[in-house]
Amino acid sequence: xxxxxxxxxxxxxxxxxxxxxAQWRSPEPQAEYDAIIIxxxxxxxxxxxxxxxxxxxxxxxxxxxxxIGGGNTGxxxxxxxxxxxxxxxxxxxxxxxxxxxxxxxTLNYNVMFSQRGVLMLAHTVHDVxxxxxxxxxxxxxxxxxxxxxxxxxxxxxPPLRIEAGMxxxxxxxxxQRRAGTARHDAVAWGYARAADSLGVDIIQNCHVSGIAxxxxxxxxxxxxxRGPIRTRKLGVVAAGNTSVVMGMAGVRMPLESYPLQxxxxxxxxxVFPCVVMSNTIHAYISQSDKxxxxxxxxxxxxxxxxxxxxxxxSTHTLEAICELxxxxxxxxxxxxxxxxxxxxxxxxxxxxxSPVPGxxxxxxxxxxxxxxxxxxxxVFAWTMAKDEPHPINAPFTIERFRDGHLIDEAAAAxxxx
Amino acid sequence: xxxxxxxxxxxxxxxxxxxxxQAGLVRPDNPAALDxxxxxxxxxxxxxxxxxxxxxxxxxxxxxxxxxxxxDTVSDLFAASWKSGEAAP
Numbered sequence: 001x002x003x004x005x006x007x008x009x010x011x012x013x014x015x016x017x018x019x020x021x022a023q024w025r026s027p028e029p030q031a032e033y034d035a036i037i038i039x040x041x042x043x044x045x046x047x048x049x050x051x052x053x054x055x056x057x058x059x060x061x062x063x064x065x066x067x068i069g070g071g072n073t074g075x076x077x078x079x080x081x082x083x084x085x086x087x088x089x090x091x092x093x094x095x096x097x098x099x100x101x102x103x104x105x106t107l108n109y110n111v112m113f114s115q116r117g118v119l120m121l122a123h124t125v126h127d128v129x130x131x132x133x134x135x136x137x138x139x140x141x142x143x144x145x146x147x148x149x150x151x152x153x154x155x156x157x158p159p160l161r162i163e164a165g166m167x168x169x170x171x172x173x174x175x176q177r178r179a180g181t182a183r184h185d186a187v188a189w190g191y192a193r194a195a196d197s198l199g200v201d202i203i204q205n206c207h208v209s210g211i212a213x214x215x216x217x218x219x220x221x222x223x224x225x226r227g228p229i230r231t232r233k234l235g236v237v238a239a240g241n242t243s244v245v246m247g248m249a250g251v252r253m254p255l256e257s258y259p260l261q262x263x264x265x266x267x268x269x270x271v272f273p274c275v276v277m278s279n280t281i282h283a284y285i286s287q288s289d290k291x292x293x294x295x296x297x298x299x300x301x302x303x304x305x306x307x308x309x310x311x312x313x314s315t316h317t318l319e320a321i322c323e324l325x326x327x328x329x330x331x332x333x334x335x336x337x338x339x340x341x342x343x344x345x346x347x348x349x350x351x352x353x354s355p356v357p358g359x360x361x362x363x364x365x366x367x368x369x370x371x372x373x374x375x376x377x378x379v380f381a382w383t384m385a386k387d388e389p390h391p392i393n394a395p396f397t398i399e400r401f402r403d404g405h406l407i408d409e410a411a412a413a414x415x416x417x
Numbered sequence: 418x419x420x421x422x423x424x425x426x427x428x429x430x431x432x433x434x435x436x437x438x439q440a441g442l443v444r445p446d447n448p449a450a451l452d453x454x455x456x457x458x459x460x461x462x463x464x465x466x467x468x469x470x471x472x473x474x475x476x477x478x479x480x481x482x483x484x485x486x487x488x489d490t491v492s493d494l495f496a497a498s499w500k501s502g503e504a505a506p
Contacts, residue, residue, distance in 0.1 A: 241467065243463075243465035244467045252462045252464075254461035254462050254463070255465055256438075256463050257465055301435065301436040302419075302436045303465060303470065303472075304491075304493055305467045305490050310418045310419070311418060345460070401461040402453045402454050402457035403453060403457075
């Protein structure tokens, strides 16, 4: 791997930038791998990286039906935080935040992680009570979160409107200062480059059409658009398509796939210092380093794999944004898109072994999986390599829906679903 | 926005409806007789198909009635809708 550094940049500048190599190969699939990951998004690529780096499993393939990072990894609003209510969740997401803090160094790739703070607005007495409970629960679990009055929130985020006459006045806010954003494409590319340098084959435009099983029922390989490939360990990290892929092995999942939309404005100079989320009126917004306002809308009401949402859903969010930040009323929106998110009944992910030997699944991240990418890959690779969960993902089984041990983060995305 | 064919009122915009999930889920007669796996499957497992999906809608801002519809989850096009209690086409 060609390492990136100021010295390397200077050397390439003198050479006219003709010496940069491709960041990862495009290999033909081999006949057999020690492990195969279905899904070349951030979580899948991170899993492959950790299988090779932490566990010495280097004969790994990542099969991606489109291009890497082209699904939800490239379609989210890049918000990273760990202020979840329950201990199981906050330890999982904080595991990821800690990894985000050193990820650029680890991967030798600038993922532009920016701990600019996430402000979650309270508009009703109920919101105030819930968020203060969150603050206390987070602090007991060792996760930073603090309560701000409306005036303190305005000091932290000057564009915020806190007038008393608003339909939904701002009564206060919870602030996680370690939270922030990162550059989503760089996360996929950085993991792909690091995994490739450890020998992982990243195979794009390779659609999986079947899962082969041996006489004992264990996984023996996959059928793909580029021929059959043998493996004894198969990790499904297929986000919205998880139900379809797991169905190939006869496993029914507690998942439903919904379209979730986001949109960006025209780029402007820096006007917005942090991330602001509002559950009650449903809006979340930040400004990318390119200058675009990045705005997240809600899920559509019905299941769909169409990767587009209805206009009335994004209109609803824009009305809320304009109410909170009237100075954005005259901005134009440039692009609007949708992703397909796999939602579990308790809004917590599944990172676990499946009932089929050799088949593992990492799914159910719903509307907020990007933030967990580095932690998710780490614990899922552990689960696949050792055939047992890491202590952090041990509660996130499929069987919790049979046994009733739900991790009920209905506020997981901090927005009403 | 979807144009949804209510079998009572005809095609109406999605804003008049609320979605009510997968169709044909029948609550077991005697839940106490089920084991945890069967009860968990009834509560939580869904077919979530990529393709034709039978689902329930309620025309909440119209006739107020529940009905069934078949929609392709990739194209979002409705193939059919039918009244509750009728056999699926």
